[in-house]
Amino acid sequence: MRRRHREPPWGRVAVSVTEIEIFDLDAMELSELDAQGREPADRPWIPTVQELEEELAKARYRSRYGKVLRNTAFSLLVVAAAAVLIAVLLLPVLKIDGTSMTQTLQDGDIVVALSNSSFKTGDVIAFYYNNRILIKRVIASAGDWVDIDGDGNVYVNGESLEEPYIAEKALGKCDIELPCQVPDGKCFVMGDHRATSVDSRSSAVGCISDSGVVGRIVFRIWPLDGLGLIN
Numbered sequence: 001m002r003r004r005h006r007e008p009p010w011g012r013v014a015v016s017v018t019e020i021e022i023f024d025l026d027a028m029e030l031s032e033l034d035a036q037g038r039e040p041a042d043r044p045w046i047p048t049v050q051e052l053e054e055e056l057a058k059a060r061y062r063s064r065y066g067k068v069l070r071n072t073a074f075s076l077l078v079v080a081a082a083a084v085l086i087a088v089l090l091l092p093v094l095k096i097d098g099t100s101m102t103q104t105l106q107d108g109d110i111v112v113a114l115s116n117s118s119f120k121t122g123d124v125i126a127f128y129y130n131n132r133i134l135i136k137r138v139i140a141s142a143g144d145w146v147d148i149d150g151d152g153n154v155y156v157n158g159e160s161l162e163e164p165y166i167a168e169k170a171l172g173k174c175d176i177e178l179p180c181q182v183p184d185g186k187c188f189v190m191g192d193h194r195a196t197s198v199d200s201r202s203s204a205v206g207c208i209s210d211s212g213v214v215g216r217i218v219f220r221i222w223p224l225d226g227l228g229l230i231n
Helices: 018-027 049-090
Strands: 093-095 109-112 124-129 133-141 145-148 154-157 188-190 213-222
Touching: 093 213, 124 188, 133 145, 133 154
Parallel strands: none
Antiparallel strands: 093 109, 109 213, 124 133, 124 213, 133 188, 145 154
16 A cells, blocks of 8 residues: 655645654764664763773872882992992902911901901901912011021010910021011011911011001901801
8 A cells, every 4th residue: 555645735845754754863873773872983982080090090100110119229229339338448358368377267268357457466467469468467566576486486575476376386488587677667477377378487578568458357257157256
């Protein structure tokens, strides 16, 4: 059955209800047609408040993490620089090379010296000699007279020197004229292993200048079973 359209009396063409409905649907937004409430594809994305808060929290965390990392790196750099300065200027760390100080110190021991400290007879010191650092024991100071007999007994100013730190006495490599007086600003040193030590008894070394002393050996840090003060 065909639908007939009646023309209105004012001469305009009538439009069917069906055509009006189709016209209205084309003009409606896509969101009104979507049963799931999805937005049109061409509409710009606008973040929600929750998404903005999450992004802000992430940015703050990255900022705090970077700041902590920079502060940590700076602190480690300062500590390392301070440790180097202390090791070089105040507490030089030295490794024993050789056997001239046995039994007190063994080859391979690692010790700490105290710089710019005073020393006296009986102290173990480190000093410069021919671009090397040697470690010996102070036997006499400036102005003292030193003598050594054939059995290795040491006399300072005519008195026998008590030496509980040596295992065996010996004259050793001695080619200086005895007795001898220690010059001003110098000290007379000997190794505890008297038979093999090359020290002030040899004219090649002689008395040591006080200005060439690196420091007084005060502590052994290696090996662990020998950890402790040096006497």
